Structures are given as structure tokens and as C-alpha cells.
Amino acid sequence: MKVELHKLSAMTELEANAIQDLWQLDLSSCWRLYRLLLQTYQGVIRQRILQHEQQYQAAAERLTELRLQEDLCILKEAKVVGMTTTGAAKYCQILQKIEERIVIVEEAAEVLEAHTITTTSKACQHVILTGDHQQLRPSANVYDLAKNFNLEISLFERLLKVNFLFVCLKYQHRMHPEIAQLLTPHIYQELENHPSVLKYENIKGISSNLFFVERDFPKQEIQEGKSHQNPHEAQFVVELCKYFSCQDYLPSQITILTTYTGQLFCLHKLMPAKTFAGVKVHVVDKYQGEENDIILLSLVQSNKEKRTVFLQIPNLICVVLSRAKKGLYCIGNMRMLGKVPLWSKVIQTLQEKRHIGQSLVLFCQNHPETKTLVSTAADFSKVPEGGCNRPSEFRLSCGHVCTRACHPYDAQHKEYQCVKPCPKVLCADGHHCQWLCY
Incomplete structure (x- = not known):
């Protein structure tokens, strides 16, 4: 029976109409007639399903239309409408009907030009773009389009390059002055500190609000050479994070940044959820527009070939150096980075201010005269509870x-x-x- 049910051969309608007596049919003909009747019945069912599907599709389209009309009625009453660029593309029909006269695009330098254009309609009279073209550019899914056809250049940046009229904000409200000096004049020609950042207290338990630890631990390739990790740097950064937790800083005040996804996974393995709950760990290019009181940075790049492909990008360097509010601590091979012109200028500033070296200087809050030098993760055993060994x-x-x-x-x-x-x-x-x- 299973064999017969799996067969596809069926009787034709002419053969079926010619049958005078069903009881006279042989077994094979009975099966062929059965398959004809089954196919005929399935055809009727499919026709009914198709009709119901068309009815459902019409009802769904009608419901969508009514919901859009409902949204339109609400939006026309609103003075300000906020949405993402993806939302603007999704609801472009509503935007055309709202007929907005003023469009403000925030982080416009990180938005693809096509996405910016979808936010405007024929009724638009004024477009205001705010952003920073010296930080991360928009990311295109197709590398060839980004590099060879300039798809990664936003409308914001393109207008600046053709000397379109713009206004540049000169006061920064985020960074401690010691951190802000890394950006001026190497990245920004003029950048003044707002009085609010001058009132920041110094980071507790450490000699400086800014320090770059120079180490040459070799990196490791993972994921078939597509990413990299540096376990020595990861362990150092994790121990430093623990140390700051002992200084009474909340986990939400500390963010760990790294330049590679491979290092991100390495950090997650070293950071149990119970111990490090609330501490944010991100890849640098996913942290655009974010900030935190203390930023710990692992640069990862350290190899015999002395290649620094990823960290040569000026926009990325700008993001790396401008995320911290009160304290920025970095570990990496600074000699290798010194071959990149922009990093060379930054390192020169760090050397002038004595914010770079082989060891980080910790001091005990209870016994300020007691200082501890740490250059590896193992050195943090000298300060097991964040103070000193007394x-x-x-x-x-x-x-x-x-x-x-x-x-x-x-x-x-x-x-x-x-x-x-x-x-x-x-x-x-x-x-x-x-x-x-x-």
C-alpha cells in the first residue's frame, strides 16, 4: 500500500468517464482512479485556499492602510516627529504626506547619503545635519561599493569637502582636560574645555587620569585569520577593571573597549557575569556616540611584521581617544603605533606629559605614600583588595x-x-x- 501511495501515475479524465462498472476494474486501475480523484480534490482545495489567501491579503493591505492613516492623523498633530533613518525608509509614504518643512539629522556623518535623502520630501524647506566627519563613517555592506565608489562617504562629509557653509562647535563638555589634549591640535584644530569638565575629580587609586601602558605582547590570530586576540592585554585590562571596582566605582562607570571582535570574545571568557555585572565591553567601532567615566582600552595590535592596518584610520583613532570622561587607560604596542603619523603625534604629547610608560603607578587611598607599579596582570596580586599589601x-x-x-x-x-x-x-x-x- 505504501508503494502505491507514493506513485504519481493517475488515470486520465477520458479513461475515468469511460468506466461503466467500478467493480470490474483491476487493482492497478483502481489505484490510478484513486489518484485522479485525489488530485481533483486537491485542486479544489487549492482553489479555495487561493481565494482565502487573496481575501486575507486584501484585508491585510486594508488594515495596513488604515493603520497608516491612523498614524498620519496622530503625526499631523505632533510638532516634532522622531525616527531612525531605517524608520524613515519604512514609513516614506507617511513622510511624504506629513510634508515636514524642517528635517534634523543627528549623527549625520555616520549615515549613508541615501538614508539621509529618504528623510526629505518635496515640502522640505530646511535640512540641518549635525555630526562629526572626523569620527566613524557610515558602513556599507558591500566593500567594493564603499572603497571604489565612495558609498561610505556621507552627505555631511561630501558637503564639507566642497566647502559648503558649516558651523563648528568649539567647546567640549565630555572629557577631562588631560584627555582632551590628545585631540588638539592633532585631530581638531581648536577645541576648548567647558568649565564643567574642569570640575572633574581625579580618578581614585591611580597616579594619573590618563596613561598608556607600553607592552609588546604578541597577538594571536583566530577565526581562520579573520580576527585577532591578545590574552596578555585582556588579562591586564580585566585586572585593572577589578582594581577600579575596589576603588568604589560602580560597574556602570567602567567600559572596556577593544579593536577586534576576537579580543571581545577573549574578554568575555575572562569576565564572569556575577563578578563583572554592569561593566560594558564593546568593540570600538560599535561605540560611536557613547561615553563613560572610565575607559579601558586594549589595542591588541602587536606583531613581528609591525602591521597596523586597522589603527591607521584617523576616524577610528578619534573615536578611541574621545570616549572617556574622567579616565582613559590604554595598553598596547606604542612603538609599533608610532610609525603611524597621527599616533606619533599623540605619543609625543603623552611623552611630554609623562602619561606613557612600561608600568602604571597605583597608590593606596588609605596609605597615599604607598605606591605600586603594575605592568602585567600578575602585578595586581600586590594589591589584592585595591589598597596595598598591609x-x-x-x-x-x-x-x-x-x-x-x-x-x-x-x-x-x-x-x-x-x-x-x-x-x-x-x-x-x-x-x-x-x-x-x-
Whole structure:
């Protein structure tokens, strides 16, 4: 029966009409007639499904039209309409009907020219583009179109290159002045510090708000040579992140950046979710427009061939150096980067201000005279609790002494749990409490 059900040969309609008595048919003819009847029935069902499908499609289109009309009624009442460039392309019919007169495109230097054009209609009278063409460009999916046909150049940048009238903001409201000096005049000709950034407090537990640790740990190729990782740099950055957590900085105040996806995966492996919950880890080109109080940067690039393809891009260098608000700490092979003209200027500024070296100088908040040099991840064992290697010796409310090494966090020991035997006497017979002190 299974064999017969899988066969496709069927009786023709002429043969079926010629049958006088079904009971006179042989078994093979019965099966062929069965398949004809089955195909005829399936054809009727398909016709019905097609009709229902057409009805559904018409109803769906009608519903979409009504929803668009509903959105249009709401949007016409609004003074300001906000959307992404993708949303502008998706709802281009509504935009044409809204007839907006003024269009403002934020981060316009990172938006493809075609996407910018989709936001405008015939009724548009004024387009305002805000952005920074010296930071990341828009990314095109097809490399050939980006490099050979300039698809990665935004309308914003193209207009600047033909000397179109523009206004440049000269005050920066983000970076500590020590960090901002890396950008001026190497990237921006003029960049003044707003008074608000002059009030930033110095980063706790470290000698400088800005430092580049010069190391030449070799990188490793992964994913069949498509990406790179540097485990030594990753371990150093993770230990530095732990150190800042011990200085009473919230995880949300710390971001780790790297230049390669391979290093990103390497960092994730070294950072358990429970310990590092709230710490953001990103690849640099995905962090455009973002900022944080403390930025830890792993440059990864260190190889015998001394190639620095990725870190030669001026736009990327600009993003790398301008994400931090209060503290920027970087580890990488700075001698190799020094062969890139822009990096060479940045390194010269770092050397003049003594913000570059083989070791990072940490100091204990409780004992400021105690300083610790760290150049590798293993060196952080000298400051196990973020202070120094002296015992804490803080007298607790229970009368015992803190058994931890010197630590700047929980200075009043309100969260500390004393694990010594409880000294309480419970009764006149001299019975002692059997629990631990806390």
C-alpha cells in the first residue's frame, strides 16, 4: 500500500468517464482512479485556499492602510516627529504626506547619503545635519561599493569637502582636560574645555587620569585569520577593571573597549557575569556616540611584521581617544603605533606629559605614600583588595580586627562580616555563643 501511495501515475479524465462498472476494474486501475480523484480534490482545495489567501491579503493591505492613516492623523498633530533613518525608509509614504518643512539629522556623518535623502520630501524647506566627519563613517555592506565608489562617504562629509557653509562647535563638555589634549591640535584644530569638565575629580587609586601602558605582547590570530586576540592585554585590562571596582566605582562607570571582535570574545571568557555585572565591553567601532567615566582600552595590535592596518584610520583613532570622561587607560604596542603619523603625534604629547610608560603607578587611598607599579596582570596580586599589601587592622564594632588586606572600599566596614568566633556569654553558667561573630 505504501508503494502505491507514493506513485504519481493517475488515470486520465477520458479513461475515468469511460468506466461503466467500478467493480470490474483491476487493482492497478483502481489505484490510478484513486489518484485522479485525489488530485481533483486537491485542486479544489487549492482553489479555495487561493481565494482565502487573496481575501486575507486584501484585508491585510486594508488594515495596513488604515493603520497608516491612523498614524498620519496622530503625526499631523505632533510638532516634532522622531525616527531612525531605517524608520524613515519604512514609513516614506507617511513622510511624504506629513510634508515636514524642517528635517534634523543627528549623527549625520555616520549615515549613508541615501538614508539621509529618504528623510526629505518635496515640502522640505530646511535640512540641518549635525555630526562629526572626523569620527566613524557610515558602513556599507558591500566593500567594493564603499572603497571604489565612495558609498561610505556621507552627505555631511561630501558637503564639507566642497566647502559648503558649516558651523563648528568649539567647546567640549565630555572629557577631562588631560584627555582632551590628545585631540588638539592633532585631530581638531581648536577645541576648548567647558568649565564643567574642569570640575572633574581625579580618578581614585591611580597616579594619573590618563596613561598608556607600553607592552609588546604578541597577538594571536583566530577565526581562520579573520580576527585577532591578545590574552596578555585582556588579562591586564580585566585586572585593572577589578582594581577600579575596589576603588568604589560602580560597574556602570567602567567600559572596556577593544579593536577586534576576537579580543571581545577573549574578554568575555575572562569576565564572569556575577563578578563583572554592569561593566560594558564593546568593540570600538560599535561605540560611536557613547561615553563613560572610565575607559579601558586594549589595542591588541602587536606583531613581528609591525602591521597596523586597522589603527591607521584617523576616524577610528578619534573615536578611541574621545570616549572617556574622567579616565582613559590604554595598553598596547606604542612603538609599533608610532610609525603611524597621527599616533606619533599623540605619543609625543603623552611623552611630554609623562602619561606613557612600561608600568602604571597605583597608590593606596588609605596609605597615599604607598605606591605600586603594575605592568602585567600578575602585578595586581600586590594589591589584592585595591589598597596595598598591609593588613587593614580596622577595629570593628564587635571588638575584633578586620582580617582583610588594606582596602579602600567599605571604609567604615558596615558591610564587612566578621568570621571570628562570637565572644558573647549567653548565661550565668558561662555558656558561649556557638555562631560566628557576624
